[in-house]
Amino acid sequence: MTTTVPAAPEAAEPAPAPDRRRWIALAVVLTATFMDLVDATIVNIAIPSIQRDTGASFSALQWVTAGYALAFAIGLITGGRLGDIFGRKRLFLLGMGGFTVASALCGLAASPGMLVGARVLQGAMAALMVPQVLAIIHVSFPARERGKVFGMFGAVLGLGAVCGPLIGALLTEGDLLGLEWRPIFLINLPVGVAGILLGRRFIAESKAPTALRLDLVGTALATVGLLMFLYPLTQGRESGWPVWGFVSMAASPLVLAVFVRYERAKARKDGSPLVELSLFKIKTFAAGAGVQLTFGAASGLFFLVWTLHMQLGLGWGPLHAGLTGVPFSLACSAAAGMSVQKLVPRFGRKVMQAGALIMLAGALLYIGEAEHFGTAMQSWQMAPAMVLLGAGMGLIVAPITDSVLSEVPTEHSGSASGIFNTTGQLGMALGLGLSSVAFFGVVDGTGETGGAGAGAALGASFIDATTSALWWVSGGLVIIFGLLFLLPRQVRTQNPAATEEAAPAATGETGASVGETGKTQPVLVS
Numbered sequence: 001m002t003t004t005v006p007a008a009p010e011a012a013e014p015a016p017a018p019d020r021r022r023w024i025a026l027a028v029v030l031t032a033t034f035m036d037l038v039d040a041t042i043v044n045i046a047i048p049s050i051q052r053d054t055g056a057s058f059s060a061l062q063w064v065t066a067g068y069a070l071a072f073a074i075g076l077i078t079g080g081r082l083g084d085i086f087g088r089k090r091l092f093l094l095g096m097g098g099f100t101v102a103s104a105l106c107g108l109a110a111s112p113g114m115l116v117g118a119r120v121l122q123g124a125m126a127a128l129m130v131p132q133v134l135a136i137i138h139v140s141f142p143a144r145e146r147g148k149v150f151g152m153f154g155a156v157l158g159l160g161a162v163c164g165p166l167i168g169a170l171l172t173e174g175d176l177l178g179l180e181w182r183p184i185f186l187i188n189l190p191v192g193v194a195g196i197l198l199g200r201r202f203i204a205e206s207k208a209p210t211a212l213r214l215d216l217v218g219t220a221l222a223t224v225g226l227l228m229f230l231y232p233l234t235q236g237r238e239s240g241w242p243v244w245g246f247v248s249m250a251a252s253p254l255v256l257a258v259f260v261r262y263e264r265a266k267a268r269k270d271g272s273p274l275v276e277l278s279l280f281k282i283k284t285f286a287a288g289a290g291v292q293l294t295f296g297a298a299s300g301l302f303f304l305v306w307t308l309h310m311q312l313g314l315g316w317g318p319l320h321a322g323l324t325g326v327p328f329s330l331a332c333s334a335a336a337g338m339s340v341q342k343l344v345p346r347f348g349r350k351v352m353q354a355g356a357l358i359m360l361a362g363a364l365l366y367i368g369e370a371e372h373f374g375t376a377m378q379s380w381q382m383a384p385a386m387v388l389l390g391a392g393m394g395l396i397v398a399p400i401t402d403s404v405l406s407e408v409p410t411e412h413s414g415s416a417s418g419i420f421n422t423t424g425q426l427g428m429a430l431g432l433g434l435s436s437v438a439f440f441g442v443v444d445g446t447g448e449t450g451g452a453g454a455g456a457a458l459g460a461s462f463i464d465a466t467t468s469a470l471w472w473v474s475g476g477l478v479i480i481f482g483l484l485f486l487l488p489r490q491v492r493t494q495n496p497a498a499t500e501e502a503a504p505a506a507t508g509e510t511g512a513s514v515g516e517t518g519k520t521q522p523v524l525v526s
Contacts, residue, residue: 022140024202026149028195029133030156032096035191036126037157039103039184040068041164043119044303045318046172046181048311053180056112058440059238063116065304066234066432068123073425074223075127077274077418080135084211088132088139089203093196095129100192107185139206162329169322218263218274225255226426233433237441276415279408285416287486288404289423294483295396296427297434298476302363302389304432305439305469313462314375324379328390335394344399348490352403355395356481362388363474367467375459396480403487438472439465 047061056064083091102125105118134153141149171183179186229252232245239245266273280286310321335355343351366385373381401420408416442465 021202022204024198025140025204026137026152028199028203029092029136030153031191032092032129032195033133033153034156034160035188035195036099036130037160038164038167039122039126039188041160042168042171042184043068044307045165045168045322046184047304047307049172049181049318050115054109054112054115056115057238058443059235059436060112060116062234062304062432062435062440064112064119065300066230066429067116067120068126069300069425069432070226070230070429071120071123072127072130073422073429074219074226075124076131076422076425078214078216078219079127079129080131080418081212081214082128083132083135084208085214087205087207088135089199089205091128092132092136092203093199095125095127095132096192096195096199098125099129100188100196101125103185103188103192107179107182107189135206136203140204162326162333165322165325165329169318169320172318213270213272215263215266215272215274218259218266221255221259221262222274225252225259226429228252228255230429230433234436237436275419276412279412279416279419282407284407284487285404285420287483288400289420291400291404291480291483291487292420292423293427293430294476294479295400296424297431298427298473298480299393300428300431301435301438301469301476302431302473304435305466308439309370309462309466313459313466314377315459320379324382325386327383328386331387331390332394332397335391336398337394339395340398343395344403349403349484349487352396352399352487353481353484355392356477356484357392358395359389359392360474360477360481362386362390362392363470363477367470367474370463370467370470374463406488434472435469439469442468 043065047064050056050064051058051061054060079091079095099122102118102122106115106122109115109118137146137149137153167187168184171187172181174183176183228248232248236242236245260277263273263275263277267276267278280289307321310316310324311318316324339351339355362385365388366382369377369381369385401417404420405413405416443461
């Protein structure tokens with residue numbers, strides 16, 4: 001029995017609310033998207049400050065970001081289905097409330113362990129909130145208005161991508177009330193409370209007439225299997241690479257094999273597996289998932305390393321580091337818009353392959369500059385490499401989803417979108433875990449203190465670690481370039497009318513994925 005994501009008939013949709021109410025509802029869900037987006041991009045810039053204030057180990061710092069990504073990825077599809085079953089407004093408000101509480105816990109964290117736990121909770125709550133956003137937009141606006149609304153949605157994504165690191169830098173360096181890094185989380189409190197109050201009043205409730213069932217056993221198996229690999233990968237270096245870590249990582253594929261077997265049985269039983277495995281029989285989808293996983297890993301590794309290189313290796317402050325990232329963000333946004341509108345319709349997958357090569361050139365240039373300038377590198381010297389990395393990324397992230405999903409049957413588009421974007425977040429968590437080997441394994445013991453007393457030796461160790469990690473990133477980009485050959489030469493543009501008919505399906509898994517699209521790109525520019 002195969003999974004289908006049924007499209008809700010027009011008659012089943014609630015009538016659009018009066019103009020004022022639905023536009024206020026739109027403002028609420030877009031604000032929630034912006035809040036989640038900024039929170040994802042804001043953290044990396046504050047990591048050195050978090051380390052100094054809390055005394056967190058490098059592995060704890062990895063979990064501050066990886067814990068969020070992993071919880072978000074694992075909960076995305078389930079969050080979308082919960083909205084279909086119990087109501088999108090209800091799940092949106094629950095997620096937003098939980099996200100706000102988790103933000104408060106992050107801001108008040110008294111120890112690294114509490115901060116990591118709060119970040120995991122934050123990611124889980126985002127997985128309840130984000131999938132509902134486009135579903136709420138769909139049922140609140142008629143088809144003729146959705147183009148304008150989605151344009152506003154895209155603008156919010158771009159704004160969040162640029163503003164997140166800068167807001168994080170300003171809040172961290174501003175040291176409001178002597179709170180150092182904590183305002184980057186506490187700023188969510190007034191926004192979250194206002195969103196909940198307005199959302200209760202102005203968002204219309206909706207459910208899917210026919211929704212896929214939950215797959216809690218599959219979710220649990222996937223979580224255990226992934227943690228058995230990621231936890232020892234992240235903690236192993238700090239613990240001296242104990243035997244139990246290697247045993248756990250070796251057993252992880254066995255648990256994931258049980259997960260695959262269970263998913264096949266679940267598909268035959270009720271057609272509601274967490275992952276529709278039959279999609280991986282489609283060559284383009286399987287290759288695209290590989291691209292997304294590798295791209296997420298390379299990006300997660302790069303942005304953590306880049307932040308630590310600037311602040312701990314070069315000694316820059318948060319604002320200096322945040323402003324240095326502006327050329328990257330602008331290049332990424334410009335290239336993304338150009339790729340979708342002009343380049344991909346003409347050149348197809350070659351655009352994405354060019355993007356991989358341009359990113360590779362940027363990574364190699366960065367390696368050369370880091371080795372040449374050492375701890376004396378300046379922002380303007382870093383800018384050319386960042387422009388290349390940003391432009392190349394924009395050429396990939398914007399068209400990749402349409403290209404990968406172009407050969408997926410319409411009835412499976414929801415499942416495919418959810419899996420595809422979840423894969424990107426899992427890749428992010430994997431890349432952050434790999435930093436234990438690629439980056440922190442190169443930093444000598446003095447790097448653990450993060451203090452200025454380590455002097456030139458400490459800075460030099462971070463330069464060496466940065467170049468080591470960038471070679472890993474470069475290898476990932478080579479793999480991506482090769483996998484892109486398996487995608488269609490030309491992307492088939494979907495019929496807008498057909499897209500509108502299928503849109504009601506985009507609430508459980510497509511909803512999760514489209515919401516996550518808003519998440520995936522900005523996360524990459526942290």
